[in-house]
Amino acid sequence: MEICACHYKYDIEWLKKSQWPVTVVHKEGGDEFDRDHFVNTWTIPNVGLEVTSYLDFIIKRWDSLPDRIVFLHGHEDSYHQKAGRHLLELIRDANPKYPYVSLNNSWRCVNSQLQLGQIGDAVAKFGFTALPERFITDSSAQFIVTREAIQRYPKETYQELYKVPVDRTDATVAELCLWTPMFTGEFTFVPRPDHFEPPIPEIFYSSACSIPMFLSDFKIAYVGQATLEGKPLIYIKTKEEYEYHKIRATLMFIFTCDQIAFECDDPGRIVPVTPETIGPIMGSTMFEAKEFDKVYRHYVNK
Numbered sequence: 453m454e455i456c457a458c459h460y461k462y463d464i465e466w467l468k469k470s471q472w473p474v475t476v477v478h479k480e481g482g483d484e485f486d487r488d489h490f491v492n493t494w495t496i497p498n499v500g501l502e503v504t505s506y507l508d509f510i511i512k513r514w515d516s517l518p519d520r521i522v523f524l525h526g527h528e529d530s531y532h533q534k535a536g537r538h539l540l541e542l543i544r545d546a547n548p549k550y551p552y553v554s555l556n557n558s559w560r561c562v563n564s565q566l567q568l569g570q571i572g573d574a575v576a577k578f579g580f581t582a583l584p585e586r587f588i589t590d591s592s593a594q595f596i597v598t599r600e601a602i603q604r605y606p607k608e609t610y611q612e613l614y615k616v617p618v619d620r621t622d623a624t625v626a627e628l629c630l631w632t633p634m635f636t637g638e639f640t641f642v643p644r645p646d647h648f649e650p651p652i653p654e655i656f657y658s659s660a661c662s663i664p665m666f667l668s669d670f671k672i673a674y675v676g677q678a679t680l681e682g683k684p685l686i687y688i689k690t691k692e693e694y695e696y697h698k699i700r701a702t703l704m705f706i707f708t709c710d711q712i713a714f715e716c717d718d719p720g721r722i723v724p725v726t727p728e729t730i731g732p733i734m735g736s737t738m739f740e741a742k743e744f745d746k747v748y749r750h751y752v753n754k
Contacts (some may be wrong), residue, residue, distance in 0.1 A: 453596075454518040455543075458505035459485065462526040470540060472522070473512075475536060477505040500617030502593055503626040507614040514607045517599040520548070521650070522595050532558035532592040534699070536653045543596065545648040551601040552635045553647050554590035560658045561588050561665055561701075561744040573620045578613070578630060586740075587639040587746050588665050591658045593627035601635040602640070640751045657701040659721060665703040668746035670738070671702040671714065673723055676710030691711045703737055705736065 455474045457467055460482035467474050479498040487493045496508050522543055534557045535542045545555050564583040567576055575583065612655040613630075616621060632641045642665060643676065645651040657664065659687050664670055673686035675694065688694050688704060691714045697704060698721055705723040706712060707730075712719065725733055 453520040453522065454491075455524060456506065456509040456524040456586075456614055457524045457526040458502040459526045463528070464526050465541075466528040467526075471544075475509060476526075477509055495644070499619075501620060501623035503617040503623050503630075504614060506593075506631075506655055507610050510602055510610050511607065511614060514610075517602060520596055520598050520604070520748070522555070524597050525592075530592070531596070531699075532556040532655045532658070534558070534654075534716060535648070543646060545650065546596050547646055547649060547663055550647060551598040552632070553596045554641065554643070555594040555596065556590050556592045557643075557652055557656045557660045558591050559588065559643065559655060559665065560591045560628065560661045561663045561747075562586065563738075563740060567660075568625070568628070570687040571621050571625065574716075575623045575629065577616050577622065578625055583629065584639050584741050588744065588751070589639065589641050590643075590745055591660075593623075593631060595631065595632075595635075597635050604637075605634060632656055638751075640747060642751055644752075656699040659698050659718075661701050662703045662721060662723075663741050663744055665744055665748040667741050669701065670733070670741045671697070672701070673697055673702050673704045674706065675712050675714075675716075677713045678707070678710050683699050687713075691715060705733070 455467065455470055455472050455473050457464060457474060457476050458479070459476050460479040464476065464485055464612065468489050475492040476485070476490050478493060478495045480495055481498050496504060502525050503734055528539065533539055539555065542555055563660070565585070568583065607710050617626060633639050643652065643655055671686060673688045674680060675688045686697070686702065688697060694714060694716060703723065705725050708724050708726055712722070723733060
């Protein structure tokens with residue numbers, strides 16, 4: 453097994469502790485680092501975020517790909533790495549029976565039309581003519597994959613893909629729609645308890661996701677100062693409570709006539725409603741939650 457780490461501005465001193473060889477694919481204009489310590493390093497143009505780094509490694513190492521490759525951004529810690537242990541320990545604990553395992557704990561339930569419709573041009577650049585109506589996947593693109601899974605496609609496919617990514621939107625499409633179907637044959641990929649031993653203690657979601665993959669985990673919270681009559685809700689009154697629910701796919705809402713009950717510099721996850729819109733919004737969200745529960749159960753029961 454070998455690690456391929458993308459590098460631009462991250463401190464990668466921590467990778468010197470790796471028990472596996474590390475190749476660093478450096479982006480032009482990035483911070484310098486101790487190149488002598490790593491088994492391989494080279495520099496590529498600074499486009500496409502981690503996507504071009506991963507593709508470049510695959511292309512250059514095609515005839516000498518290790519049996520398993522760990523693809524990393526290069527940072528030691530991140531909001532999407534919440535596995536209850538250090539990243540190097542997580543790599544060590546990965547179950548080798550799986551040809552593809554996500555090293556992130558930041559899941560997304562994707563409604564293709566609602567969430568990817570506005571970036572359809574970027575989706576089309578990767579050659580996708582149609583996406584599933586809904587799928588569940590890992591976000592942020594850090595994973596372990598086998599050589600066999602990579603070589604399900606010829607080298608020329610990766611060479612053509614390398615020409616595609618130019619910006620962050622392209623990288624978003626790749627992290628949601630490219631790696632998982634290429635390496636597993638399906639758009640949906642969900643966490644399993646035996647992906648790691650010991651298992652990851654709790655499933656977390658991308659802050660962009662307000663619908664969980666399990667209907668039983670569906671939660672609604674109010675973030676305003678008022679107390680609402682009727683059905684009991686979770687009331688979020690502090691920034692700490694907000695951060696807690698933001699990574700647990702809680703649907704958070706506020707009436708437009710109210711004020712947020714805490715200082716919030718990231719209100720994008722809060723759904724504004726009116727007395728006229730709350731019913732349709734809650735109804736459609738519950739419908740989506742039921743549909744994603746079906747997607748999850750279909751995948752794990754195959």
